[in-house]
Amino acid sequence: MPLQLSNIAQSITPSATLGLNAIVAELKKQGEDVISLGVGEPDFDTPVHIRKAAKEAIDAGKTRYTDAKGIPELRAAIAEHIYAHKALRYSPDEIIVSSGAKQAIVLALQAIVNPGDEVILPSPYWISYTEMIKIAGGTPVIITTDPETDFLPTPEQLEAAVTERTKAIIINSPNNPTGNIWPRTLLAAACELARKYDFFIVSDEIYEDLCYDGYSQLSPAQISDDAKQRTILVSGFSKAYAMTGWRMGYASGPLFAIKAMGSIQSHMTGNPNSCVVDMAHSFARRRTLLLFLLAQNALRPGVMPKGAFYMLLDVRPYLGKKCDGEVIDSDGKFAELLLKKSFVAVIPGTPFGACGFVRMSYAVSDIQITEAVRRIKNFVNGLE
Ligand code: PLP
Numbered sequence: 001m002p003l004q005l006s007n008i009a010q011s012i013t014p015s016a017t018l019g020l021n022a023i024v025a026e027l028k029k030q031g032e033d034v035i036s037l038g039v040g041e042p043d044f045d046t047p048v049h050i051r052k053a054a055k056e057a058i059d060a061g062k063t064r065y066t067d068a069k070g071i072p073e074l075r076a077a078i079a080e081h082i083y084a085h086k087a088l089r090y091s092p093d094e095i096i097v098s099s100g101a102k103q104a105i106v107l108a109l110q111a112i113v114n115p116g117d118e119v120i121l122p123s124p125y126w127i128s129y130t131e132m133i134k135i136a137g138g139t140p141v142i143i144t145t146d147p148e149t150d151f152l153p154t155p156e157q158l159e160a161a162v163t164e165r166t167k168a169i170i171i172n173s174p175n176n177p178t179g180n181i182w183p184r185t186l187l188a189a190a191c192e193l194a195r196k197y198d199f200f201i202v203s204d205e206i207y208e209d210l211c212y213d214g215y216s217q218l219s220p221a222q223i224s225d226d227a228k229q230r231t232i233l234v235s236g237f238s239k240a241y242a243m244t245g246w247r248m249g250y251a252s253g254p255l256f257a258i259k260a261m262g263s264i265q266s267h268m269t270g271n272p273n274s275c276v277v278d279m280a281h282s283f284a285r286r287r288t289l290l291l292f293l294l295a296q297n298a299l300r301p302g303v304m305p306k307g308a309f310y311m312l313l314d315v316r317p318y319l320g321k322k323c324d325g326e327v328i329d330s331d332g333k334f335a336e337l338l339l340k341k342s343f344v345a346v347i348p349g350t351p352f353g354a355c356g357f358v359r360m361s362y363a364v365s366d367i368q369i370t371e372a373v374r375r376i377k378n379f380v381n382g383l384e
Helices: 007-011 016-029 048-059 072-086 100-112 128-135 155-161 184-197 225-230 255-268 280-296 331-342 366-381
Strands: 095-098 118-122 139-143 166-172 200-204 231-236 249-252 310-314 357-361
Touching: 007 128, 016 331, 072 095, 072 249, 095 100, 095 255, 100 128, 100 166, 100 200, 100 231, 100 249, 100 255, 118 128, 118 155, 128 139, 128 166, 139 155, 155 184, 166 184, 184 200, 184 225, 200 225, 225 231, 231 255, 249 255, 280 310, 280 366, 331 357, 331 366
Parallel strands: 118 139, 118 166, 166 200, 200 231
Antiparallel strands: 095 249, 231 249, 310 357
């Protein structure tokens, strides 16, 4: 009998971005001037005061195992931060620090999902959610949305997705990949359904500090006391503080759920790492620049993004066309050929549930944005 991987391992799809990254690396090695709009990380350095504090902490010997849920001082500081920004009161015990928001979401799902449970996931969604749900033994129930409604689900669609197996919904606002923000009315509708059918809300708020045009992010936990009691709020430092490599994130929520997440973490990674900059203005300016350049070149964004640093590009008008004899039959093919022929890396929308679109990250310089749009325009103009 040959050695076999687990059913879960066999069901997991590797990250859709990996294939493209490999091509980007290869092209760069060959000396090509590739512009990558694929990366999901700020192009800034971690702010100086954070780096300095970390160096001091290492020199002070803060390099040992800690409480599995993170050091109490950090959990207390996060509690203060959440209170100051959202007027939500959590005790430090209702907070867990983890190795990135990514791990906090995995822990949340591990703590609440049983095999066979369903987790509602409005599309487009961050590609890791479907795999995280599967790793927890659950089944993702995807709600398809469309550009006409700015890729937001309707309350009716949310309710139609509920079954007796529904255990949770994942809400990600501002959203990766659309950049859209859920309005209060939609959040309230989701919270009301969670109350009516008794399920959890996992709210991924990692882009909460990156909102533009006067829009702001609202947490489902802010909607009502009931919603707070069933929401596991996830956030972190990667995006707003340019700390992607530090692997630091956190979750806050009802004590019983956070305790369970702590127990799971204690056996997985042990504990998180022991040891703000105003980038939002730069992202806001770049978003405006990208929108302007797209409009000037008759290229269509999917949604007017209100937060995060992603924008969808509508590539449906180019499907069926040919590039040097090769048919563009999908957003994946568009991304592949755009990279190979014009050296601009974007991420196909299909793995995010945004079929017919590609995702561009504008966490790059103004010069790169300008040059990337010029190349995209030349690429689409050259299609037959
Ligand atoms: N949530 C979303 C929606 C993301 O886009 C990402 C990273 O791309 C994460 C979570 C992961 O954040 P972290 O680096 O804190 O694990």
